[in-house]
Amino acid sequence: MVCTGVRAEEKMLAAAFSARDVELHVVDDRTIHGDLGSWPETLPQVDAVLLRSKSHWRNVVIARWLESLGGCPINESRVIETCGDKVLTTLALLKEGVPTLGASLAFAIPGAEMTAEAIGYPLVVKPVIGSWGRLVGKVNDPDALDLVLDHKAALGGAPHTVTYLQRFVETGGQDIRSFVVDGRCIAAIARTSEGWKTNTALGAKATGLELDSELISASEAAALAVGGGIVAVDLFETDDGYLVNEVNATMEFRNSVDTTGVDIPGVIADYVLGEAEAAPAEGPRA
Secondary structure, eight states: OEESSOOHHHHHHHHHHHHTTOOOOOEEGGGOBOOTTSOOBTSOOOSOEEEEOSOHHHHHHHHHHHHHTTOOEESOHHHHHHHHOHHHHHHHHHHTTOOBOOOEEESSHHHHHHHHHHHOSSEEEEOSSOOTTTTOEEEOSHHHHHHHHHHHHHHOSGGGGSEEEEEOOOOSSEEEEEEEETTEEEEEEEEEOSSSOOOGGGTOEEEEOOOOHHHHHHHHHHHHHHTOSEEEEEEEEETTEEEEEEEESSOOOTTTHHHHTOOHHHHHHHHHHHHHHHSOTTOOOO
């Protein structure tokens, strides 16, 4: 397991593997280095590698590195890359006909202003790549949009050359996160906040949610659209049914095991072990 330090989730996963009498090697991603034509230094040459770096780019790069050598990263690079990029996620969901909130793009201030007028205020502007609700802003009027666009220009960098806009959905401070492993929706929570952002990293409260057929269907369809594996799906419940908002390839579940009664780290461990057993007999190339 590759991670950036050991958080609550990694501790729970380590306990799950230990309960299955499996030796788990925990490697800090900051120690990994080496020649791209060889297996990474500090990383044991194992049948499967569970990637849980805090960095989207590190997860993508390590996954590609291992895949080039016949290794088995979990998740696959294509899944990590799609989920970590909101544009790629939206395109994947739309392509497969998954009910989704949808989004619009603009590449310059005039285009962003015209797009915002077409969507209508309030709306939400998000960074193309990012997590935990950082740099996500609710925009109530043209003046607020101008301020957001000025900030993006000042921040600079490739991600801020693209403006990603979505209509604002009034949810009463609540959305849903479901957990899908190997194509199967295993659990879901409702995330409730006093504000409009419902990230548990920002203090939202998690409560267990009973799965229904429509929620299962939407969650599993979203997971399939981005390539499967181990993902968390964020959804809005609307009068027209569930709408998928985002899909996450490095799920956090510390607040979701007790609340749902589902052994999420245990299910993940079983999936990883199954993938390891299915790996090619000759194993990864050194």
